[in-house]
Amino acid sequence: MASVTVRETAGAGLYSRKRIEEMSGEKISACFQCEKCSNGCPMVFAMDIQPHRVMHCLQLGLVEEVLNSDTIWVCVSCQTCTTRCPNDIDIAHVVDTLRQLSARRQVKESQKSVAVFHTAFLSSIKRFGRVHEASMVVSYAFQNEGITGVRKQLNLGLEMMRKGKIKLVPSRLWAGKQVKEIFRKAGRKRAQ
Secondary structure, three states: OOOOOHHHHOOOOOOOHHHHHHHHOOOHHHOOOOOHHHHHOOOHHHOOOOHHHHHHHHHHOOHHHHHOOOHHHHOOOOOHHHHHOOOOOOHHHHHHHHHHHHHHOOOOOOOHHHHHHHHHHHHHHHHHOOOOHHHHHHHHHHHHHOHHHHHHHHHHHHHHHHOOOOOOOOOOOOOHHHHHHHHHHHHHHHHO
16 A cells, blocks of 8 residues: 555545545544554554554544545444544444545445445345345355356355254344334435
């Protein structure tokens, strides 16, 4: 990843720290770089920018650098960083906001399969009110690797169905309408 200066990114995008704070509802400026988030992160070994440095980049206005990093796609949203933060910043939510912003701006994701999984996961929840593993895996495998990906998952899927671990038909969710309403409201809010 190339080093980017504040001057190079000042006019590069429409998003500043303040705008990302508004979008995420988190006070990024409250981060004082204690590094507890990075020290507890189980995925830090795979990140090109550690979580505390993501916050620092955002504080400096280096939004483009963060949006083009592997970190936002490698994060598994386990909430360890959020739990460890002494200033109660939901860092995982900030990263999720950055993923959404990256997708909205059509930034080419560095970890395609992670973005595809994220989309398949949310689509399954939107459609069924919860994750339906069988349809989510088929959607993910097809979008990620085409028919070859579906074939790769077929034997495992059949074995899991045989053992009763996943169901072919999703069960009904009593709160399905409420989940769909959440997605509708989120869509309207995103459009603003």
